[in-house]
Amino acid sequence: MPRVKRGPKRVQRRKRLLKLTKGYYGTRSKHHRHAKEAMAKALNYAYRDRRARKREFRSLWIIRINAASNGYGLSYSRFIQGLKKAGLDLNRKVLAELAVKDPGTFGRLVETARGALAA
Numbered sequence: 001m002p003r004v005k006r007g008p009k010r011v012q013r014r015k016r017l018l019k020l021t022k023g024y025y026g027t028r029s030k031h032h033r034h035a036k037e038a039m040a041k042a043l044n045y046a047y048r049d050r051r052a053r054k055r056e057f058r059s060l061w062i063i064r065i066n067a068a069s070n071g072y073g074l075s076y077s078r079f080i081q082g083l084k085k086a087g088l089d090l091n092r093k094v095l096a097e098l099a100v101k102d103p104g105t106f107g108r109l110v111e112t113a114r115g116a117l118a119a
Contacts, residue, residue, distance in 0.1 A: 080114025
């Protein structure tokens with residue numbers, strides 16, 4: 001079997017990797033072996049954190065909705081329960097946006113939820 005040295009191919013592959021790790025600290029951007037490890041770790045973190053970001057945003061929306069609904073004298077859980085009973089199907093992202101940008105509309109939603117809970 002003939003011997004394969006991979007001359008230019010190997011150089012191209014290494015250059016591509018070092019270009020991706022440009023800006024990393026110290027040898028993580030200069031030496032191929034360290035850059036390879038750094039890149040693998042970076043890709044793992046990126047994959048993990050794309051999912052974590054979704055959890056963090058949902059948590060933030062819930063905190064905002066809770067703060068706004070407490071201002072109207074209704075807890076978060078009772079507010080969500082009231083909206084479900086009233087048949088309003090708004091997601092937490094929209095509710096948080098209303099709570100921050102349009103408190104008047106959010107107040108009407110709280111009253112609707114309170115009315116549905118009383119009925």
